[in-house]
Amino acid sequence: MEITSLAAHEILNLLRSRKVxxxxxxxxxxxxxxxxxxxxHAYLSHDLERALADASSADVSxxxxxxxxxxKDIISVKGHPCSCASKILENYIAPYDATVVSRLRxxxxxxFGRLNMDEFAMGSSTENSAFGxxxxxxxxxxxxxxxxxxxxxxxxxxxxxxxLGSDTGGSIRQPAAxxxxxxxxxxxxxxxxxxxxxxxxxxxxxxxxxxxxxxAALLMDIIAxxxxxxSTSLPEPVTGFSANLRKGVKDLKIGLPxxxxxxxxxxxxxKAVRTAVEHLEGLGAELREISLxxxxxxxxxxxxxxxxxxxxxxxxxxxxxxxxxxxxSDGLIDHYGRTREEGxxxxxxxxxxLGTYVLSSGYYDAYYLRAQxxxxxxxxxxxxxxxKVDVIACPTxxxxxxxxxxxxxxxxxxxxxxxxxxxxxxxGICGISIPCGFAxxxxxxxxxxxxxxxxELDESTILQASYAYEQSTDWHKAKxxxxx
Amino acid sequence: MSSTKLEVxxxxxxxxxxxxxxxxxxxxxxxxxxxxxxERLNQVDVSNVEPMAHxxxxxxxFRNDEPRNGLDNxxxxxxxxxxxxxxxxxxxxxx
Numbered sequence: 050m051e052i053t054s055l056a057a058h059e060i061l062n063l064l065r066s067r068k069v070x071x072x073x074x075x076x077x078x079x080x081x082x083x084x085x086x087x088x089x090h091a092y093l094s095h096d097l098e099r100a101l102a103d104a105s106s107a108d109v110s111x112x113x114x115x116x117x118x119x120x121k122d123i124i125s126v127k128g129h130p131c132s133c134a135s136k137i138l139e140n141y142i143a144p145y146d147a148t149v150v151s152r153l154r155x156x157x158x159x160x161f162g163r164l165n166m167d168e169f170a171m172g173s174s175t176e177n178s179a180f181g182x183x184x185x186x187x188x189x190x191x192x193x194x195x196x197x198x199x200x201x202x203x204x205x206x207x208x209x210x211x212x213l214g215s216d217t218g219g220s221i222r223q224p225a226a227x228x229x230x231x232x233x234x235x236x237x238x239x240x241x242x243x244x245x246x247x248x249x250x251x252x253x254x255x256x257x258x259x260x261x262x263x264x265a266a267l268l269m270d271i272i273a274x275x276x277x278x279x280s281t282s283l284p285e286p287v288t289g290f291s292a293n294l295r296k297g298v299k300d301l302k303i304g305l306p307x308x309x310x311x312x313x314x315x316x317x318x319x320k321a322v323r324t325a326v327e328h329l330e331g332l333g334a335e336l337r338e339i340s341l342x343x344x345x346x347x348x349x350x351x352x353x354x355x356x357x358x359x360x361x362x363x364x365x366x367x368x369x370x371x372x373x374x375x376x377x378s379d380g381l382i383d384h385y386g387r388t389r390e391e392g393x394x395x396x397x398x399x400x401x402x403l404g405t406y407v408l409s410s411g412y413y414d415a416y417y418l419r420a421q422x423x424x425x426x427x428x429x430x431x432x433x434x435x436x437k438v439d440v441i442a443c444p445t446x447x448x449x450x451x452x453x454x455x456x457x458x459x460x461x462x463x464x465x466x467x468x469x470x471x472x473x474x475x476x477g478i479c480g481i482s483i484p485c486g487f488a489x490x491x492x493x494x495x496x497x498x499x500x501x502x503x504x505e506l507d508e509s510t511i512l513q514a515s516y517a518y519e520q521s522t523d524w525h526k527a528k529x530x531x532x533x
Numbered sequence: 534m535s536s537t538k539l540e541v542x543x544x545x546x547x548x549x550x551x552x553x554x555x556x557x558x559x560x561x562x563x564x565x566x567x568x569x570x571x572e573r574l575n576q577v578d579v580s581n582v583e584p585m586a587h588x589x590x591x592x593x594x595f596r597n598d599e600p601r602n603g604l605d606n607x608x609x610x611x612x613x614x615x616x617x618x619x620x621x622x623x624x625x626x627x628x
Binding site for chain 2: 140141142144145237238251277280281283343345346348349350352353360364368369370371372373374378380381382383384385386387389390393395398399401402403405406409416418419420421422423424425426428459460461464475476477505
């Protein structure tokens with residue numbers, strides 16, 4: 050057995066007992082990447098020498114001592130590239146560490162490699178990467194989901210022990226579901242975003258993608274908590290996510306939103322998710338049907354609010370202070386226009402256009418203001434539901450992994466991939482996706498994800514429910530056979 | 534909500550992106566489909582509903598007004614496409 054197939058907490062045990070050294074771990078990971086990544090393309094780059102230097106000084110007595118953690122290419126690691134999978138930041142080197150990265154370093158971890166993604170986290174398949182798509186390790190003719198598709202594919206393919214991603218409308222949970230790993234989107238404000246390149250500031254959160262639930266809790270213990278450098282981070286105490294993991298699901302009230310079990314939901318996905326919630330019932334949880342009446346409006350609301358915020362955030366890419374600059378221009382306005390035309394990919398331009406439009410004079414009230422009001426109603430749906438239940442269970446994605454190229458010419462069909470995940474971002478609540486079975490398509494086994502949504506700041510409960518499920522099933526242990 | 538045709542060229546100008554004619558056509562047809570989908574927000578009764586800009590109401594986050602180190606000049610300029618004499622070089626704005 051290769052050590053790369055171990056979960057983070059397992060490799061940490063070996064590191065702590067000095068059965069392996071941090072250098073051996075980093076080297077094994079690098080070899081695995083060399084062998085597998087030509088097929089999967091989860092990484093944009095990794096710097097073995099730098100990782101070995103970090104490994105040689107790693108203190109294995111620390112909570113994450115000597116553990117390489119792979120980083121989505123939108124989170125700043127000082128001295129490493131941070132391209133957001135965009136041509137406009139192709140040669141950008143981050144001048145400082147994101148808070149999550151300084152916390153990981155302080156806990157002994159080694160920031161390792163740059164993981165592929167949809168450009169600026171806009172997409173659901175990693176096909177919007179300027180540097181080519183990542184492939185799903187379970188079937189390399191299919192996408193790993195997105196936007197943190199490289200993170201999910203790397204974890205699933207044993208090219209990473211654990212990874213960080215970001216989630217604006219499902220970008221951690223959806224790829225985790227499609228690749229068969231665990232992905233947690235914390236409560237808005239739970240994890241500092243200092244050093245995360247901004248996409249939609251009222252929605253973005255950083256979170257872990259891991260091989261099992263224990264690892265997700267382990268990473269959350271390190272990265273969660275208030276930060277003076279992010280004024281939206283919440284000054285709330287961080288409870289020991291790992292310490293409370295084993296509380297079980299006895300008498301836990303689980304809500305099943307009827308609006309999430311609908312036409313268009315793949316029958317095999319539905320079957321796996323229903324079987325999973327019945328399994329939780331068997332472990333002592335109580336199931337209740339609930340209603341989230343504004344579910345049908347979530348996608349529309351999201352595709353007003355997220356592009357509006359993106360159009361403002363991406364105004365900073367002007368070709369002056371950093372990033373790509375068009376070589377020839379006729380004056381300042383022409384310089385901006387050409388730099389952004391040449392530097393951004395199609396989906397980013399599409400969303401900037403959409404966002405600029407819904408904020409433009411004459412349309413603001415009709416689109417943006419109205420969407421913000423509907424967002425209040427979506428948030429209230431969840432608040433009402435959490436009066437009756439402790440957590441909500443539903444599919445993470447309506448379908449298993451879809452084929453490369455299948456949806457690239459039809460933005461709306463791509464946007465629909467996030468239909469079950471984006472409401473959580475708008476409400477600000479936390480959510481996790483865990484493996485709960487497989488769907489069989491064209492002779493391939495494709496992972497299915499169970500999504501468990503929790504109240505704001507209640508990551509502990511969704512982690513406990515996920516852990517109880519995982520410990521009594523084997524789905525998270527399944528490994529893909531990576532082949533052409 | 535208006536059914537006015539989305540004027541992609543005009544909006545692109547506002548967003549400072551010089552699109553090709555092909556992009557203008559593609560984006561127009563794709564975004565009109567997205568905007569048609571968004572029209573369903575008109576079905577929701579939002580009278581007496583407060584708009585929500587943010588998930589949690591946090592206001593006025595203060596820190597102590599103490600000096601701390603930012604990026605030094607070299608780090609701040611390290612990614613600049615054009616620089617001179619410790620400064621960013623910009624395209625001429627005034628004649």
